[in-house]
Amino acid sequence: MPHDPQPLDLDAIETRANAATPGPWEEHPQYGPHFYAYLGGPYLRGVGTLNFGDGEDAEADREFVKHAREDIDAMAAEIRRLRAELARRVQCNDCGAVGEIFTATDGLAYLEPSGQIGHQRAARP
Structure with missing residues (x-):
């Protein structure tokens, strides 16, 4: 049975991401098989051993994990x-047009960029 998704808590996600080792995470086999770390200075900051196996999705999983740290930051910002x-944005209750609302000198609400004019009622879509 499907469940209703919880609201996305970007603050909590970003807190977890910022507490994690920065990225990108690169493989450093000289420190052991499947050892990944971040080289952001004179030394490695270890993520750890991540063995993705040899399955058909192993390379895709490896790339996903290697880039997750930066990808989360980019997605949160977007x-x-x-x-x-x-x-x-607002949506006009009269005609359904969506745009940014501004009030002109005539006192009426106008929507940009739709050009709808004269509508005095608008609601958030």
Whole structure:
């Protein structure tokens, strides 16, 4: 039975990501088989041994994990940007047009970039 997804808690996700070893994580076999670490200075910061096996998905899994640290940061930033953009959007209750609302000198609400004019009621989509 499907369950309702929980709201995305970006603060908690970013806290976990920021507490983790920075990336990118690269394989350093000289320290043992399947040893991954971050080289962000004069020494390695170890992530640990990650054995992905030899299955058909092993290479894809390896690439996913190696880039997860940077990918999470990039996705969180994009989600925050999109949320901010969405927060500026409104939908006209009269015609359904969506845009950013501004009030003109005539006191009416106008939507940009749709060009809808004269609608005095707007709601968040």
